[in-house]
Amino acid sequence: MVGLLIAAVRDLDPPAGGAEMSLATLLKGVCEPGPLSEAEVLYLPSHEAPHVDPALLQQAWRAKIFQSNARGEATLLTSDSELERIGVNLKIEDFWSGIAWRLRGKSGQPNSWFQSRHLRNCNKKFAKLLKVKIAEEKEQTERSGLPVIGVTQLHWSAGASEVFKELNIPYLVFVRDELQFIQPDLYRSSLEGAAAVCCAGEGLGQQVASTFKVKAIRNVRLPVDFASRFGTIEEIETTRAAGLSNRVKNNDIDIPRISIVGVTPEKGYEFYQRLLPHLSSLWPEARIDVYGGGAYAEELGKFDNTTWHGHTSVSEVFSRCDVHLLTVVSTGSWGRVINEAGLFGVPSVSISIGSQPEAVGEGGMIVDKTADLDAWVNALRTTYTQREELGELARKHAGIVDHRRSIAAFRSVIKEFSEGL
Structure with missing residues (x-):
């Protein structure tokens, strides 16, 4: 064993979304021997791993997870793994979060003031619950001469970071979405006190660095296990x-x-509310298929060129479409679905914010964030016309988020910041 990773988060398993599944995949991966990213092992999506010289394999880490027990017992995501999951008795929602959602604005985002009050309360309670538990783990591990590294992300990362700093544990923070940008005052200390902030893509890292005075940014792309999700090639x-x-x-x-x-x-x-009718007027032959649950997706079905399908498997979606469309408002967290589309030979059209250009690569088109609606329609039409060529490029590019490659990158980061401890 190389050392101990202590992950302190609101959610990991059961997961609240893709961010939790990503972190679980990374933690499980480094709890097994494997190569560093510097080894440059070529992983192909949905193919067996190539042989790796045993001399290149790093020892396994041990990982303990502290998380809320409000969502119930562990699932198959972590139950059959080396991860040690410890639940803390702290509710995820409270009176203030309820008000924040009831008073959400036209954008759909929760009321910022009430959300901040909810998050401050939760982070304070989380830190109080963690301190003794993590101090014990640190003492036992360091007595064995092994390093301890903290890991956190999302909603309760401020409380976790407070404990890591108080106990002199170097830690990594993952930025996954717009949360830290919406509540910068709450999360500034946790981000700026981290040994490194981990982002999926250099573009998102640049957004973080332009907003917060962080010590270091490291690129750890989303880990997608294509074979377990979609089968063989x-x-x-x-x-x-x-x-x-x-x-x-x-x-x-x-x-x-x-x-x-x-x-x-x-x-x-809000953008699709403007784009879809404009697309209908300029390119009436095109049909838009919207997938996913929730009122926002369902609402788009009102347009005459659009069909809302609800929850649908990703493999079914990309088995029958020509072009994939994804945009974001402000935070360019890596669009995992872009590379899932690419695996099926479907090119994407996205926006020049954060890491979206890296996710698309040459397998589609990027529209400038200041562009008008006509530019979006032109990009969609051009991508459709060139869908065979761009789709093949998207298929080749999908491997950039192969989970084995991302795990190797994460292994390199924790090795870097554990040396000398």
Whole structure:
């Protein structure tokens, strides 16, 4: 064992979303021997891992997770792993969070003042519950001559960081979404006190560095286990072929189909209200398929060129569409779904904010964040026209978020900041 990772978060397992699944994947990965990113092992999505020289393998870390027990018992995400999960008796929601959501603005975001009060209360309580527990873990581990590194992210990262700093434990903070930008005063100390802030993509890292005076930024891309989600590459190709074949049978293959997966205030809800009718007037042949639950996604179904399908498996979505569309309002956290589309040979159109250009790569088109609606329509039409060529480039680019590659990057980061401890 190299040392101990102590992750202190509101949620990990059961996960509240993709951020928790990403962190769980990274932690599980470094709890097994493996290479550093410097080894430059070539991982291909949905293919078996290549042979790695045993001399390049780093020893496994040990990881303990402190999280709220409000969501229940562990799931298969971590139950069959080396992670040690410890629940703390702290509720996720309270009176103030309820008011924050009831008084949310037109954008759909919770009321900032009441959200801040809720988060400050939770972080204060979380820190109080953590201090003794983490101090004991630190003492036992350091007595064995091993280093201790803290890890945190999202809602309760301010409280976790306070404890890490008080106990002189170097720690890493992951920035996953717009939360720290919406509540900068609450999270400034946790970000600026971290040994490093980890971001998926250099673009998001630049956004963080332009807002906070952080010590270091490290690029740890989202870890996507394509094989466990979608099967072998042969199975993925079969799924795609079947989806296109069904479109041929339904006389639908010549209708341009654009897919939007997941709609929230941050992920373009207001923008789509303007784009979709404009697209209808300039390119009436195109059809928009919106996927995902919630009122925001459902609301888009009101447009005559749009169909809302509700919750649908990602493999089904990308088996039958031509172009994937994703935008964000302010925070360019890596669009995982862009690379999932790419795995199926579907190119994406996205925006020049944060890490979205890195996620798309050459497998689609990026629209400038200041561009008008006509530019978006032109990008969608061009991508549709070049969908075969761009789709193949998107397929090749998907490997940038292969989970084994991301785990190697995370292993390199924790090795860097544990040396000398």
